[in-house]
Amino acid sequence: MKLGGTIAEPGEVVPVHQQFLVPDPKRRGQTWATFVAELQHLGYVVDWRVIKACDFGAPTSRERLFMIARCDGEPVVWPAPTHAKHPVKGQQKWRTAAECIDWTIPSKSIFDRPKPLAPATLRRIAKGMKKFVIGAADPFIVPIANWSGESVQSAHDTLRTVTSWPRGGSFAMASPIIAPASRCTCAGTASARRQWQHWLAPTTRGEQ
Numbered sequence: 414m415k416l417g418g419t420i421a422e423p424g425e426v427v428p429v430h431q432q433f434l435v436p437d438p439k440r441r442g443q444t445w446a447t448f449v450a451e452l453q454h455l456g457y458v459v460d461w462r463v464i465k466a467c468d469f470g471a472p473t474s475r476e477r478l479f480m481i482a483r484c485d486g487e488p489v490v491w492p493a494p495t496h497a498k499h500p501v502k503g504q505q506k507w508r509t510a511a512e513c514i515d516w517t518i519p520s521k522s523i524f525d526r527p528k529p530l531a532p533a534t535l536r537r538i539a540k541g542m543k544k545f546v547i548g549a550a551d552p553f554i555v556p557i558a559n560w561s562g563e564s565v566q567s568a569h570d571t572l573r574t575v576t577s578w579p580r581g582g583s584f585a586m587a588s589p590i591i592a593p594a595s596r597c598t599c600a601g602t603a604s605a606r607r608q609w610q611h612w613l614a615p616t617t618r619g620e621q
Contacts, residue, residue: 457482460489467571468494472508474571510554510572541565554584 414420414433421427452459461480466473469492481489497504523530523538530538534556541553544565554566556573566573572584 452482456484458484458489460491462491467507468496470496470505470508472510472512472571474573507571509569510566511568513572514568537565556584 414435415427416431416433418433449459449461459480459482461478463476464479466475466477481491483489495504496507498507500506537556544553554568554572556565
């Protein structure tokens, strides 16, 4: 298939930079099976599994494929997870994104950016303020690129995968501030909340 979405004619030579390769679902796993078979042919005992980094003490929920191949006659042994969302005896609780953030670094308001944030990012911030500020008064993390959804996450959860592009990271720390626009002597009451007009001023703290 070409980048434009058209199918090349039989025998047509398409330059590499104009190709859009589509995996054939009928051949799913063939390359991997060949790779494993070659290792086994060389005398290796092979095992593999997908592991979450947060299960071993890293404050990120990224998943990666790991393989162990041995030819020394010893069995393949996988380490037991040291951390868990709901730890059992001998385990620790997942580390959080908040542990990676230097809270002493001054943050900048999103309204002072030379280039406005994308509409999708602003929608995520609005949802985050509703969930984590109005409802809980906590800072939260906003995906700013390479993210198709509009969800945000608490700083008290493990961090999702950080991509290498765009440069500078793909997450920003939102630390909103709610300030009263008028004086009120009945703070904390339902009457006070009705009388206050709030300015929501989210800030991004060092895009991670």
